[in-house]
Amino acid sequence: MTPGKKIIELARKTKGYLKRLEEEGVKQIPAAGRTHLEGSPKPMPDGAKGLTPRERLIELKNEVEQCVRCEELAKTRHSVVFGAGHAEAKLCFVGEAPGYDEDQQGLPFVGRAGQLLTKIIESIGLSRKQVFICNVLKCRPPQNRNPLPDEILNCEPYLVKQLEIIKPRVICALGNFAAQTLLKTGKPVSQLRGNFHDYHGIPVMVTFHPAYLLRNPDEKRKVWEDMKRIKSELNRLKP
Ligand code: URA
Numbered sequence: 001m002t003p004g005k006k007i008i009e010l011a012r013k014t015k016g017y018l019k020r021l022e023e024e025g026v027k028q029i030p031a032a033g034r035t036h037l038e039g040s041p042k043p044m045p046d047g048a049k050g051l052t053p054r055e056r057l058i059e060l061k062n063e064v065e066q067c068v069r070c071e072e073l074a075k076t077r078h079s080v081v082f083g084a085g086h087a088e089a090k091l092c093f094v095g096e097a098p099g100y101d102e103d104q105q106g107l108p109f110v111g112r113a114g115q116l117l118t119k120i121i122e123s124i125g126l127s128r129k130q131v132f133i134c135n136v137l138k139c140r141p142p143q144n145r146n147p148l149p150d151e152i153l154n155c156e157p158y159l160v161k162q163l164e165i166i167k168p169r170v171i172c173a174l175g176n177f178a179a180q181t182l183l184k185t186g187k188p189v190s191q192l193r194g195n196f197h198d199y200h201g202i203p204v205m206v207t208f209h210p211a212y213l214l215r216n217p218d219e220k221r222k223v224w225e226d227m228k229r230i231k232s233e234l235n236r237l238k239p
Contacts, residue, residue, distance in 0.1 A: 025068075035061065036107060038129050039087035054087035056165045060158065064138055069154035073139035079106035083134030083162060090234055091126065092168040093117065094159065094178040096209065097137035097147050108133045113210040117174070120210065120223060124231040132166050134159065136181045152181055163202070169237045170230055171202055175209030193226055196233065205230050 001009070039054025051059070061082040068074040081098035084107050093109075101111035109117045121131055137147045137155050159181070163171070173179040179192050182199050183206070192206035207226040208219050 036084035037061070037087055038085065042088065052087070053165050053167075057087045057162070060161055060165065064158050067138070067155075067158075070139065070151045073137070073141065073151060076142050077139040078103045080138050081106055081108050081135060081140070082138055083108055083132060085128060085132035086130055087132070087166060089130065089132035089166055090169040090237075091130075091172065091230065092132045092134070092163065092166055092170075093121070093172045093174060094182065095133070095135045095174045096177040097135050097144075098140040099144050100140070102135075103140035108135055109210070112214060116210040116213060120227060123224060124227050124234075132162075132168065134162055136177050147177055152177070156181060163199070168202060170233050171199055171204045172226075172230060173204055173206045175212065178209075179204075179206040193222065194229075196229070203233055205233075 035054075035058055037054050037057050039052055039057070042052055049056075064082050065080045067080065081102045085092075095109060095117075098108065099111050099113070101114070102108055108114070117133070118128055121128060136159060137151055138158060139155075141147055141151070171182065173182050173192075176189055179189055180186060182204055183192070183197050185192070189206055189208055189212075193208070196203040196205055198204065205226050207223050208216075213220050213223060
């Protein structure tokens, strides 16, 4: 067979394979090699199937990318925004839900609020690749409406698994939805920030969401203070 014919044959077979997957309900194929997940080749203890944390996160990412638990979100999303960063990050940031830019790019916090979050992370000498960034909801609510209680319930197990795999030393909850989901409280950020709370033995600092800071720049000082508390806690917990 000539090289040209081989390519045509390969394209035909690939098309048939993708059609079969579509008929079986597969809506997205994870892009190989573009996971935006960092990690070391550290062996895992028994019970983790001998996979590294990064491999376990990739496995979970592939599962979340097929999720149709929330009918409306699964229909309207452009991408599932699993999260990005280091699979053994000492610090995890949890936001609310992807917005337009995040949905388009498949990555968390890449819009205006994300640019501010990058500065917040860098203010304590860390980079986005050293931390892990994710959201309570992995899909964008249409028109950026608030997450619904059922959507949070549907998506929460994924966040729980992410945190189980990463085992961060400190979690930073950005805004009310992240704080209330992790801490099982109805209290607002204004009452929760400034002190550490507990999530299964992991200290949680609650602070204002970067999108709120864009609207209320006078509150930025409080977030810098919360970040300094996080830095001290990370230093205290070293190595
Ligand atoms: N707001 C969030 O809560 N998460 C994002 O990823 C982007 C904006």
